[in-house]
Amino acid sequence: MATTTTTSVANAAEGVATLTLRPSPASASNNTNEEYAYAHLLPHFSADRYPPLTPFEHVDPASRALSHPNPRSFLDNATSVAEITPSLGTEVQGVNLATLDSDARDQLALEVARRGVMVFRDQQDFIDRGPDFYLQWGRHFGRLHIHPTSGHPRNYPEIHLVYRDLKSSFNFEVDDSITSTVWHSDVSYELQPPGLTTFFLLAQPQTGGDTLFTSQVQTLKKLSPQFVAFLRTLKAVHSGVEQAEFSRAGRRGGTVRREPVEHIHPVVRRHPVTGEEALYVNRQFTRRIVGLKREESENILRFLYDHIDKSADNQARVKWRPNTIVLWDNRITAHSAIVDFKESGEARHGARITPQAERPIPALDGLEL
Numbered sequence: 237m238a239t240t241t242t243t244s245v246a247n248a249a250e251g252v253a254t255l256t257l258r259p260s261p262a263s264a265s266n267n268t269n270e271e272y273a274y275a276h277l278l279p280h281f282s283a284d285r286y287p288p289l290t291p292f293e294h295v296d297p298a299s300r301a302l303s304h305p306n307p308r309s310f311l312d313n314a315t316s317v318a319e320i321t322p323s324l325g326t327e328v329q330g331v332n333l334a335t336l337d338s339d340a341r342d343q344l345a346l347e348v349a350r351r352g353v354m355v356f357r358d359q360q361d362f363i364d365r366g367p368d369f370y371l372q373w374g375r376h377f378g379r380l381h382i383h384p385t386s387g388h389p390r391n392y393p394e395i396h397l398v399y400r401d402l403k404s405s406f407n408f409e410v411d412d413s414i415t416s417t418v419w420h421s422d423v424s425y426e427l428q429p430p431g432l433t434t435f436f437l438l439a440q441p442q443t444g445g446d447t448l449f450t451s452q453v454q455t456l457k458k459l460s461p462q463f464v465a466f467l468r469t470l471k472a473v474h475s476g477v478e479q480a481e482f483s484r485a486g487r488r489g490g491t492v493r494r495e496p497v498e499h500i501h502p503v504v505r506r507h508p509v510t511g512e513e514a515l516y517v518n519r520q521f522t523r524r525i526v527g528l529k530r531e532e533s534e535n536i537l538r539f540l541y542d543h544i545d546k547s548a549d550n551q552a553r554v555k556w557r558p559n560t561i562v563l564w565d566n567r568i569t570a571h572s573a574i575v576d577f578k579e580s581g582e583a584r585h586g587a588r589i590t591p592q593a594e595r596p597i598p599a600l601d602g603l604e605l
C-alpha cells in the first residue's frame with residue numbers, strides 16, 4: 237500500500253515549497269521507511285543563468301548501425317518484442333537497457349529512428365543507477381540539452397523533470413483549455429532540437445497519466461503529393477518565448493535561466509539516417525510560416541494541427557507501468573502528456589534525458605534556412 241510522505245522542493249521564486257507525496261507502488265515497494273526513494277531527483281529551481289547555446293556538429297549514433305550485419309541483435313535476448321501499431325512504437329520485454337554496450341546503443345538508436353517510439357519494461361536496474369549514469373547514457377546519443385526553465389535534480393541541470401501532485405505542478409500546463417492534450421516536439425525552438433530522447437517515471441498514479449505519441453512521418457504521408465510538395469518549400473518559426481513567459485509569470489518554478497530563442501526550421505524535415513521525411517510543426521512551439529500572409533500561415537498551420545490532433549490512425553498510447561523506460565525520436569514524432577489524474581492527488585514524477593541532434597535538414601534539397 238502506498239504511504240504518504242512529506243518532502244521539499246526547492247523553488248527559487250518562493251523559497252522552499254513543501255509537498256506531500258504519495259509514492260507509486262513501485263517506489264513504495266523500494267521503501268521500508270517514510271522517505272520517498274527518489275527525493276534526490278525532485279525538481280530544484282536554481283537561480284543559475286546560462287549563456288546562449290552554441291552550435292555543434294552532431295554525429296548520429298544510428299548511422300554507425302547502418303552497416304551492422306544484424307542491427308537488431310540487441311533484441312536477441314528479448315522475451316517479447318511487440319509492435320504497438322503497424323507504423324509507430326515497439327514494446328520490448330527482457331532487455332536490460334543499462335547493460336547495452338556502445339554497439340548495442342547504436343543499434344537502439346537506429347531502431348528508435350525506424351519505429352519512432354520504443355517502450356522497455358522492467359528497467360529498475362537503469363533507473364536505480366541514478367543521475368550520473370543517466371548522463372553517461374545520454375551522452376552516447378548527443379550533447380545533452382539543458383532546459384532553460386524546467387526543474388532539475390540539484391546539481392544535474394541536464395536532467396529535465398516533470399512533476400505534479402495534488403498541491404503542485406512544475407510542468408508547462410495550460411489550465412484554461414478543455415483538454416490537457418498539447419501535441420509537441422520537445423524544445424523545437426532550439427537551433428539543434430533533440431533527437432533520441434529517453435524518459436521514465438519515478439512515481440506515477442495508479443491509473444492515468446499515459447503518454448500519447450504520433451508519427452509525423454505518417455502525418456505527412458496522409459497528405460496529397462501536391463500538398464506535400466508545397467509544404468517542402470516552406471519553413472516556419474519555432475519560439476521558446478511563450479514557455480519562458482509562463483515561467484516568468486511565476487509558474488513552473490518561476491525561473492528562466494537562458495533567454496528564450498526563436499529559430500526557423502523546414503516544415504518538412506529529413507531524418508539524417510533513415511532518410512524519411514516528417515512533418516515538423518507543432519502547436520506548442522511553431523508560430524508562423526515564413527513568407528506567407530498571416531491568414532495563409534494561420535490556416536495552413538491550423539489545418540496541420542487539426543490533422544495531427546484527430547488522426548488516431550497515426551497515434552500510439554503508452555500506458556506506464558513502474559520501471560518503464562520510453563525512448564522516442566523527437567525528430568519524427570510528436571507527443572502529449574495526458575493529465576487525467578488530478579483528482580486522485582497522486583504524484584507523477586518523471587525524468588527526461590534529452591540529447592540534441594542535427595539542425596533540421598530540409599526534405600527539399602537546397603531550401604535556404
Ligand SMILES: [Fe+2]
Nearest residue numbers: 420421422571
Ligand atoms: Fe514533451
